[in-house]
Amino acid sequence: MASITLKNLVKKYGDGFPAVNDVSLDIADGEFIILVGPSGCGKSTLLRMIVGLEDITSGDLLINGERVNDKAPRDRNLAMVFQNYALYPHLTVFENIAFPLRLNKGKYSDDQVRKLVHEAADTLELTEHLDRKPGNLSGGQRQRVAMGRAIVRQADAFLFDEPLSNLDAKLRGQMRSEISQMQRRLGVTSVYVTHDQTEAMTLGDRVAVLKKGILQQVASPRELYEQPVNLFVAGFIGSPSMNFLPATFKEGNILETAVGDIQIPEDKAAKAAGKKVVLVGIRPEFFEDASLVEEHKKSHGSTFKAHITHTEWLGNEQYGYIHFDPTPEVRELLDNLARDMDAEELRPQVVVTLDAASRVRGGREAELWLDTRKIHLFDPESGDNLT
Ligand code: ATP
Numbered sequence: 596m597a598s599i600t601l602k603n604l605v606k607k608y609g610d611g612f613p614a615v616n617d618v619s620l621d622i623a624d625g626e627f628i629i630l631v632g633p634s635g636c637g638k639s640t641l642l643r644m645i646v647g648l649e650d651i652t653s654g655d656l657l658i659n660g661e662r663v664n665d666k667a668p669r670d671r672n673l674a675m676v677f678q679n680y681a682l683y684p685h686l687t688v689f690e691n692i693a694f695p696l697r698l699n700k701g702k703y704s705d706d707q708v709r710k711l712v713h714e715a716a717d718t719l720e721l722t723e724h725l726d727r728k729p730g731n732l733s734g735g736q737r738q739r740v741a742m743g744r745a746i747v748r749q750a751d752a753f754l755f756d757e758p759l760s761n762l763d764a765k766l767r768g769q770m771r772s773e774i775s776q777m778q779r780r781l782g783v784t785s786v787y788v789t790h791d792q793t794e795a796m797t798l799g800d801r802v803a804v805l806k807k808g809i810l811q812q813v814a815s816p817r818e819l820y821e822q823p824v825n826l827f828v829a830g831f832i833g834s835p836s837m838n839f840l841p842a843t844f845k846e847g848n849i850l851e852t853a854v855g856d857i858q859i860p861e862d863k864a865a866k867a868a869g870k871k872v873v874l875v876g877i878r879p880e881f882f883e884d885a886s887l888v889e890e891h892k893k894s895h896g897s898t899f900k901a902h903i904t905h906t907e908w909l910g911n912e913q914y915g916y917i918h919f920d921p922t923p924e925v926r927e928l929l930d931n932l933a934r935d936m937d938a939e940e941l942r943p944q945v946v947v948t949l950d951a952a953s954r955v956r957g958g959r960e961a962e963l964w965l966d967t968r969k970i971h972l973f974d975p976e977s978g979d980n981l982t
Contacts, residue, residue: 597659597672597784599645599753600623604654604771606628606640606808607760614640616808617654627778632636632805633831633937638788639756641805643852645786646673647755658751664715674745676755682729689725692716692743715746718780735770742777749882752784759794771797792832807936826978829876829971830875830936836916838945841921841928850875853919854945855899858873859967864979867972873981874928881912882947884955886964889906896966905957915955917945926973935978 599622606615615637616846622628629754630638641647645656647668656664664669674695684693688730696703703711716722721740738758745753758774759767775798778785789795795802797814803813804827812824829837842850842857848864850857852875866872885898921929921943929941947963953963954960972981 596624598622599654599655599784599786600657600660601641601645602655602657604641604644604656605652605816606637607648607652613808615644618805618808618810619654620810620813622784622786625784626780627775627787627794627798627800629799629802629803630786630788631790631792631802631831635807637808638790638805642675642754642756642786642788646675647671648675650782662946671760672748672751674748674753675751676741676745676758678727678752682737685730686724686922687728688716688721688732688743689733691729691740692721692747695744695748703780711747712742712743713757715743718746719777733766735766735773737923738762738770739773739868742774747779750783751776752786755785755787757789758799760789760791761815768796774798775952793834797830804831806831820849822980823876823971824980826874826932826973826980827877827936828971829980830932830938832879834948835879835948837971838877838879839929839932839941839973841872841925842875843872844870853921853925853943854901856896857899857965857967857970858912859897859970859972861965863970863972863982870972870974870976870981872928874932874973874975876973876980877945877965878969879946879948881966881969882915882949883964883966884949884953887950887953893964895968896964898962898964900960900962901945902963903957903959904944904953908951912951913953913955915947915949915957915961917947919943919945931975972974 601618601620603614604615604618607613630641632638639647644651651664655662689712690716693708696708719742721739724736752828759770759947762770771794787798799815802819804811804814806827812828819832838854844854845851847861848861850859901917902916905916905917933941949955974981
């Protein structure tokens with residue numbers, strides 16, 4: 596197994612904007628790390644640089660401390676698991692898994708090949724399918740054959756390039772947990788590329804968020820969710836997304852927003868000292884139906900009235916929507932934010948998560964409680980999280 600070190604890696608295609616821009620990252624031996632970001636952020640390019648399918652423009656790539664920039668892919672001993680599995684339809688599952696061993700003619704006897712393939716098939720619960728062709732397998736089983744191929748090679752690390760994006764939602768969920776369990780059982784260093792933040796949050800030990808080739812934050816899923824370093828990470832991680840409310844400091848620690856005044860804790864206000872305008876970041880679940888909040892808890896937050904335009908009932912919870920009329924200044928802030936996040940538009944609305952038991956309904960006024968201890972304050976210019 597291997598540690599992988601990225602030192603100031605840059606990739607330029609032609610003389611354009613760098614697809615990967617000064618990325619440094621230490622991946623520990625046995626770690627499962629996820630590269631995530633929107634389309635075009637450079638995550639596939641970065642993975643292809645690690646495996647050797649793409650030249651490195653500048654910077655160093657180290658595997659177990661050794662610089663491998665100029666090593667051919669086959670000499671890096673890394674196994675890539677692709678989106679389309681890259682299985683041979685005319686070969687049986689056995690031969691598909693054995694393929695990398697057969698390429699190394701002379702290195703493995705037939706007995707060794709049989710032993711390695713059976714061990715991998717056993718780990719992956721594929722033994723009973725060894726004589727079948729890929730065409731007769733489910734998507735999940737094909738995925739496991741592709742992993743089997745990586746396992747028999749006894750590669751130092753597995754590299755996954757969006758392996759689940761061809762599967763339907765249910766299978767994707769199943770395969771996600773299979774890959775996660777498999778990786779932990781094998782303890783093999785793994786780098787996994789996805790644009791799906793749910794996949795990123797549920798699979799990895801750590802998640803690296805990329806935007807336009809630049810690494811934004813590398814952290815555990817929990818830390819990313821609870822302490823995003825900037826607006827981009829805050830908006831990208833979490834579903835429904837974090838609400839961003841433009842706000843002006845009125846007096847002391849009172850913020851004026853389009854949905855009413857919010858009194859925030861002194862320590863948070865102090866961190867935004869000197870700023871007149873901030874963007875308040877509020878995850879939908881920071882809100883609660885005030886009528887369901889215990890009295891002693893209420894003092895830790897702010898209670899206010901809002902017009903709920905409509906609600907969506909999901910069985911275990913509900914989403915409530917609050918629309919507001921943005922002033923021209925607020926509209927401009929939202930438009931700038933949308934550009935920064937590569938979103939088409941940010942609607943002037945706030946989404947709140949409500950308990951399934953809540954009686955709050957669309958078309959009516961509701962009293963909501965906001966846990967102000969949890970809110971984030973962002974600098975609208977730099978996008979940095981000030982809190
Ligand atoms: P996606 O999720 O859509 O695959 P990605 O995050 O993996 O996106 P990359 O495929 O790494 O992004 O692409 C990063 C940037 O580099 C994009 O702007 C892309 O257009 C550009 N790019 C990728 N491959 C090439 C290439 N062979 N030649 C020129 N530009 C390229």
